[in-house]
Ligand SMILES: NC(=O)c1ccc[n+]([C@@H]2O[C@H](COP(=O)([O-])OP(=O)(O)OC[C@H]3O[C@@H](n4cnc5c(N)ncnc54)[C@H](O)[C@@H]3O)[C@@H](O)[C@H]2O)c1
């Protein structure tokens with residue numbers, strides 16, 4: 001078992017990572033001294049695979065678990081599902097010391113985290129992320145929340161879990177496309193923070209694609225460490241944390257203009273990172289050899305590295321980027337790479353430079 005400590009004073013918690021941790025969850029719960037009642041919030045894909053076993057092992061350990069299943073998919077990250085979960089929690093008589101277990105991907109994590117943050121003004125919660133994306137991204141940082149019709153993640157709370165358990169074995173049942181999408185975030189951590197981790201991912205891509213549990217445990221742990229360090233340097237989200245948005249300015253815009261659903265988030269930020277890499281060459285003098293390695297590693301994962309964006313779509317792309325908060329005076333701000341492992345944030349790039357790149 002690998003442990004990553006997330007240091008946040010009295011809200012510090014551990015992320016445990018390993019191949020078969022789900023069965024030991026009751027043991028870990030015991031060390032946290034929580035109440036006996038708990039609700040496992042999960043979705044319709046993950047629940048049927050993992051919730052029954054978890055429920056019975058918790059039961060055997062003396063807990064009183066209940067399973068709350070929501071429909072799989074982003075649509076469940078909304079106020080109606082929150083309401084449904086609140087009702088389920090109160091029917092199961094959860095009280096202040098009871099706890100919520102989020103068993104699923106980022107959707108379930110954000111939803112269940114928000115429910116736990118607000119039910120009875122906050123009860124403990126444990127994250128059991130089951131997608132690669134949620135293991136390397138949403139399990140660190142304490143952001144929970146839901147979508148409104150007006151946009152994604154508009155309502156939420158910073159709320160830290162008491163424990164995160166990443167069972168690399170659960171990634172075996174993840175659909176390949178979802179799994180590969182998560183690799184885009186893994187590669188990102190190498191580019192923004194750690195050149196030797198980038199080398200490692202580059203070298204081990206075939207094993208990563210085979211979901212080798214040992215390799216995965218290392219990869220997930222290193223990503224959590226990096227995110228935790230970056231977030232720890234900047235809890236208020238004023239500066240450094242922005243580097244986590246590498247590839248996301250263009251990536252989010254691509255998601256928005258192509259209609260949510262065409263590209264998975266990881267696919268859109270794969271294209272976004274490759275474009276940001278090429279911008280980095282123009283603006284920051286990133287070496288062509290680094291541009292080529294970065295592009296190749298995304299391709300080796302099976303991720304898209306380019307999208308044809310027609311002239312009218314380009315106009316919409318710019319509108320979407322301007323809408324994405326990180327803009328001042330008609331110049332869009334980017335995270336750009338100086339070399340693999342070192343990036344700079346808040347770099348203003350004229351729109352002309354971006355459109356030249358899109359048309360080249
Ligand atoms: N809180 C944060 O810091 C943070 C960070 C990044 C993303 N997010 C959020 O995460 C969400 C996306 O997360 P996601 O990519 O994990 O999507 P997801 O939760 O929708 O999971 C993707 C799909 O895989 C299925 N699935 C999950 N685990 C499985 C398993 N082990 N076996 C088989 N199927 C499985 C799910 O049912 C779903 O169909 C978005 O809503 C995003 O806003 C939050």
Ligand SMILES: [Zn+2]
Pocket residue numbers: 185248265269
């Ligand atoms: Zn992302």
